[in-house]
Amino acid sequence: MTNNTIIRFEHVTKQYDQDPPVLKDVSFEIERGKFYTLLGPSGCGKTTILRLIAGFTEPTKGKIYFNGKIVNDVPANKRQVNTVFQDYALFPHLNVFENIAFGLRIKKMKNAEIEKRVKETLRFVNLAGYENREITEMSGGQRQRVAIARAIVNEPEVILLDEPLSALDLKLRTEMQYELRELQRRLGITFIFVTHDQEEALAMSDEIFVLNKGKIQQSGTPTDIYDEPINRFVADFIGESNIIPGKMIRDFLVEFAGKQFECVDQGFNDNEPVEIVIRPEDLEITKREQGKLQVKVDSQLFRGVHYEICCYDEAGNEWLVHSTKKAVVGEEIGLYFESEDIHVMRFGETEEEFDKRLEAYQEVGHGK
Numbered sequence: 001m002t003n004n005t006i007i008r009f010e011h012v013t014k015q016y017d018q019d020p021p022v023l024k025d026v027s028f029e030i031e032r033g034k035f036y037t038l039l040g041p042s043g044c045g046k047t048t049i050l051r052l053i054a055g056f057t058e059p060t061k062g063k064i065y066f067n068g069k070i071v072n073d074v075p076a077n078k079r080q081v082n083t084v085f086q087d088y089a090l091f092p093h094l095n096v097f098e099n100i101a102f103g104l105r106i107k108k109m110k111n112a113e114i115e116k117r118v119k120e121t122l123r124f125v126n127l128a129g130y131e132n133r134e135i136t137e138m139s140g141g142q143r144q145r146v147a148i149a150r151a152i153v154n155e156p157e158v159i160l161l162d163e164p165l166s167a168l169d170l171k172l173r174t175e176m177q178y179e180l181r182e183l184q185r186r187l188g189i190t191f192i193f194v195t196h197d198q199e200e201a202l203a204m205s206d207e208i209f210v211l212n213k214g215k216i217q218q219s220g221t222p223t224d225i226y227d228e229p230i231n232r233f234v235a236d237f238i239g240e241s242n243i244i245p246g247k248m249i250r251d252f253l254v255e256f257a258g259k260q261f262e263c264v265d266q267g268f269n270d271n272e273p274v275e276i277v278i279r280p281e282d283l284e285i286t287k288r289e290q291g292k293l294q295v296k297v298d299s300q301l302f303r304g305v306h307y308e309i310c311c312y313d314e315a316g317n318e319w320l321v322h323s324t325k326k327a328v329v330g331e332e333i334g335l336y337f338e339s340e341d342i343h344v345m346r347f348g349e350t351e352e353e354f355d356k357r358l359e360a361y362q363e364v365g366h367g368k
């Protein structure tokens, strides 16, 4: 644990009643001042993690640390955490000022101080002058900002945001993504943001935890996760991809689509069956004989910025290509890619197994 660690989960399992656990042996660390995103499909346990951090529920097994102290039994109101809920949970009968002041009044803060803090916070979220508006007279985006103001006015160490943008239309949602990210940078408070939208996660986060079925599949920066997914779930969930069965012949040599290719991957067993990922935007269209792979164009769609071209190789694998060049349906073309664009994944590998494999490999003196 570094000095910068603010929250730490150690082998946390959460089980409701007699049901199977919804979180299974989850461990991670959250550092101060960063923007984190929990990303995963519905029901994977994202809200449960937030509830455990906020203190609305207790872990069945394992330990949760806050600033180095175990907080398993510490109630929500004694934690330096505030939550922004999906539906904002604002009080409809209170105006903007009183919604934001609510937490401070409970703390019995003096009126003059409350006035000062609320006004400052309103300026911060670009709502100066809206103090006396009724909540019901505010737009979706403005309510969103009131909900955030209500969280930051308490000056918590951590803000939890549970899909706070999902009720907004696409344009406003993109604007708010930008604003939230800016706000987090200015405040320097740790944000833990939940979404099931991978583009949102990639755009906003310092670190992403990809979750599935109560387990963290992979954690890392957006580029780590996008460029080096460690298993099929992550590769699939993080964006459109070509996932092709293959075989690792030996270090730096992989076979797929009936051919062998140089690659940058190592640490697998010789002849181990693997899965290959190549991103559609990493494939370049060439003349048939100039490509590393030969494919036949099956269909093509114009997507505004690029063409989405679907092709098949002789082994029957489907290849999706994003290209600014147009192809001709029915024609045979070549696909070119660099060795670094081939990502090799072991079947169903977890993050722990992935780390162990690389460590073991480097320990016995291999690697570059």
Ligand SMILES: Nc1ncnc2c1ncn2[C@@H]1O[C@H](COP(=O)(O)OP(=O)(O)OP(=O)(O)O)[C@@H](O)[C@H]1O
Binding pocket: 016, 022, 040, 041, 042, 043, 044, 045, 046, 047, 048, 049, 196
């Ligand atoms: N209070 C509860 N009692 C029993 N089961 C629960 C309770 N809360 C959540 N669960 C179950 O735990 C699992 C994880 O739920 P959670 O709300 O954490 O998912 P989520 O990732 O936030 O999903 P979504 O994206 O749909 O909000 C689900 O199967 C859910 O049915």
Ligand SMILES: [Mg+2]
Binding pocket: 046, 047, 048, 162
């Ligand atoms: Mg949820």
